[in-house]
Amino acid sequence: MGRPRRARRRCAAxxxxxxxxxxxxxRAWSPxxxxxxxxxxxxxxxxxxxxxxxxxxxxxxYVAFERGDLDAVLADMHPEIExxxxxxxxxxxxxxxxxxxRRNIFExxxxxxxxxxxxxxxxxxxxGSEIVVLGRYRGVAKGxxxxxxxxxxxxxxxADGKATRFRQFVDTAGWVDALSPV
Numbered sequence: 750m751g752r753p754r755r756a757r758r759r760c761a762a763x764x765x766x767x768x769x770x771x772x773x774x775x776r777a778w779s780p781x782x783x784x785x786x787x788x789x790x791x792x793x794x795x796x797x798x799x800x801x802x803x804x805x806x807x808x809x810x811y812v813a814f815e816r817g818d819l820d821a822v823l824a825d826m827h828p829e830i831e832x833x834x835x836x837x838x839x840x841x842x843x844x845x846x847x848x849x850x851r852r853n854i855f856e857x858x859x860x861x862x863x864x865x866x867x868x869x870x871x872x873x874x875x876x877g878s879e880i881v882v883l884g885r886y887r888g889v890a891k892g893x894x895x896x897x898x899x900x901x902x903x904x905x906x907x908a909d910g911k912a913t914r915f916r917q918f919v920d921t922a923g924w925v926d927a928l929s930p931v
Contacts, residue, residue, distance in 0.1 A: 807825075830912060830915065834853075868884060886919065
């Protein structure tokens, strides 16, 4: 049968507090004491409930992108994600939804512009529901053979385990220079 009714209610209350938690790194309160015989199965004790770690979610997208798994990149995005691509880029602007992001951002990277391309994160900064990523774009332009090597800042907003907004800040002149034939 498991835990007594009072213990089950207490675990539900802990889970509810954890879901409402503002900081993804905050630990949920737990009456369990370390080293207690029986671990979480002891009556009246519930195990630690870990909320989605926003940095892990964002990091997972970069790892999937690096291995070329676009479906995995898009899987962690909310279906109605708001994507802000830096103005001044050939595809700069605001896009709504995963389908627009796929069609206007990711597909042209390989098909039209770059024979090689990477977005390498160097640092992830936790700002609660926002994750700031510092990194570098590197690539070789298809039409010109010129190299791209520019720093970027990405700001991801995460809610309920999904990326809901992406904002890109980048040296657009370096990007355009690599793509320009002159």
